[in-house]
Amino acid sequence: MILPAHDMEPTSWENALRQFNEAAKILGLDSNLLEILTNPKLIIQVSIPVRMDDCSVKVFQGFRVQFNDFPGPTKGGIRFHPEVTLDEVKALAFWMTWKNIIADIPYGGAKGAVVCDTKTLSETELERLSRGYVQAIRKFIGPRDDIPAPDVYTNETIMAWMMDEYSKLVGHNVYGVFTGKPVELGGSEGRIEATARGGFFVLREALKKKRLKGQRIAIQGFGNVGSEMARILFENSFKVIAVSDSKGGIYKEDGIDINNLLAFKKETNSVTGFKRCKAITNEELLEINCDILIPAALQNQITDANAKNIKAGIVLELANGPLTAEARRILYDKGILVVPDMLANSGGVTVSYFEWVQNNIGYFWDRATVETELEKKMVKAFNNIYETSKDFNVNLGTAAYIFAVQKMVRIIELRGFYKHGVCKY
Ligand code: NAD
Numbered sequence: 001m002i003l004p005a006h007d008m009e010p011t012s013w014e015n016a017l018r019q020f021n022e023a024a025k026i027l028g029l030d031s032n033l034l035e036i037l038t039n040p041k042l043i044i045q046v047s048i049p050v051r052m053d054d055c056s057v058k059v060f061q062g063f064r065v066q067f068n069d070f071p072g073p074t075k076g077g078i079r080f081h082p083e084v085t086l087d088e089v090k091a092l093a094f095w096m097t098w099k100n101i102i103a104d105i106p107y108g109g110a111k112g113a114v115v116c117d118t119k120t121l122s123e124t125e126l127e128r129l130s131r132g133y134v135q136a137i138r139k140f141i142g143p144r145d146d147i148p149a150p151d152v153y154t155n156e157t158i159m160a161w162m163m164d165e166y167s168k169l170v171g172h173n174v175y176g177v178f179t180g181k182p183v184e185l186g187g188s189e190g191r192i193e194a195t196a197r198g199g200f201f202v203l204r205e206a207l208k209k210k211r212l213k214g215q216r217i218a219i220q221g222f223g224n225v226g227s228e229m230a231r232i233l234f235e236n237s238f239k240v241i242a243v244s245d246s247k248g249g250i251y252k253e254d255g256i257d258i259n260n261l262l263a264f265k266k267e268t269n270s271v272t273g274f275k276r277c278k279a280i281t282n283e284e285l286l287e288i289n290c291d292i293l294i295p296a297a298l299q300n301q302i303t304d305a306n307a308k309n310i311k312a313g314i315v316l317e318l319a320n321g322p323l324t325a326e327a328r329r330i331l332y333d334k335g336i337l338v339v340p341d342m343l344a345n346s347g348g349v350t351v352s353y354f355e356w357v358q359n360n361i362g363y364f365w366d367r368a369t370v371e372t373e374l375e376k377k378m379v380k381a382f383n384n385i386y387e388t389s390k391d392f393n394v395n396l397g398t399a400a401y402i403f404a405v406q407k408m409v410r411i412i413e414l415r416g417f418y419k420h421g422v423c424k425y
Pocket residue numbers: 150151152153154195220221222223224225226244245246247282296297298299318319320321345346348349
């Protein structure tokens with residue numbers, strides 16, 4: 001629990017612990033509970049040998065961390081990224097634990113990753129790698145044990161391969177082991193845009209609490225989450241003035257035509273170079289003069305180095321961990337409403353849960369039902385966290401942890417595993 005005192009940027013895990021510790025202190029959690037809640041149940045590290053197209057063999061490293069399964073089977077995405085580390089996966093699995101509780105879905109938290117650069121792999125290599133990962137972690141996953149889903153640089157095609165591989169290995173078809181699958185293979189209507197749509201419902205609630213002069217929006221990241229968010233905002237007459245991807249950003253003061261940009265990105269694989277827009281860097285995008293800033297790319301993008309330059313009135317964290325704990329504190333001190341990731345991006349896992357429910361009962365909902373159920377859950381989650389922030393006089397980030405930790409402690413007590421301050425033995 002004691003964090004190392006060093007001058008370097010905190011790691012993702014250190015960051016996650018710092019934010020959790022604040023809430024734990026306010027709640028007066030005893031040391032036994034701290035031990036239970038901050039140690040992952042299972043850490044899996046695997047080597048995945050893959051036959052490459054040139055007949056050589058390359059061995060990739062993969063991880064799966066199942067953090068806590070007191071509320072139910074564990075759940076969380078799989079990230080394919082060249083720089084992903086076990087430290088990061090552990091932090092992401094920890095965050096998933098709290099996110100699932102905030103979303104009010106019956107899961108514990110997990111996360112997985114493979115260290116790879118998907119941009120350098122052919123489609124057949126990517127498929128062999130995806131299937132190899134499933135072979136390596138097969139014994140630990142399943143619809144009643146651990147249910148993975150897509151995350152950065154994984155998508156519904158990869159989930160289809162993974163579900164197919166798992167089904168082959170166990171000898172029968174198992175839709176419910178992965179979510180985020182194509183609709184034709186047991187996926188749910190509305191899953192692709194679920195994280196963004198959930199974020200949109202949360203933003204709408206946040207705007208009721210904090211009125212802004214304008215509604216000019218900047219979005220960092222134009223992948224699944226960022227591009228879907230841009231599309232939904234554009235459809236709802238918000239002005240998206242800046243977006244970016246890993247190659248750079250674009251800016252247009254009177255608003256970007258997102259439908260045309262989506263077609264451009266499909267053709268060129270990037271938002272850079274889009275007509276009548278000024279080129280900006282990712283760093284400039286974050287500091288741009290806008291009303292709402294939406295980080296939707298990677299973690300640790302806003303740190304104590306750039307937080308003081310953020311000009312938005314609301315920051316909606318659609319990425320996981322885009323702000324360091326110190327950056328969040330700086331923004332809260334500036335009066336900026338920061339909607340924490342565990343709340344803002346929980347729409348994805350919520351519709352993943354709907355997908356799993358549909359797979360388990362073998363009956364599929366229409367899109368309108370998915371959207372209505374998602375809206376109910378997101379509005380309730382926002383209000384739970386907002387009320388907690390008022391009750392404890394804390395920011396939304398700390399309130400999210402307080403709300404989730406209180407509920408987790410109750411679950412642990414109800415299961416009879418441990419009772420705060422009581423020894424039964
Ligand atoms: P994605 O792979 O579809 O897109 C990632 C985007 O980020 C791409 O546009 C990429 O070009 C951009 N990017 C990468 N490095 C960047 C950099 N250094 N600067 C700016 N942009 C950069 O991933 P995604 O599914 O959209 O996930 C984005 C974030 O949202 C991640 O933090 C992920 O954990 C989180 N998230 C995703 C889901 C989901 O349902 N997909 C759910 C919850 C949270």
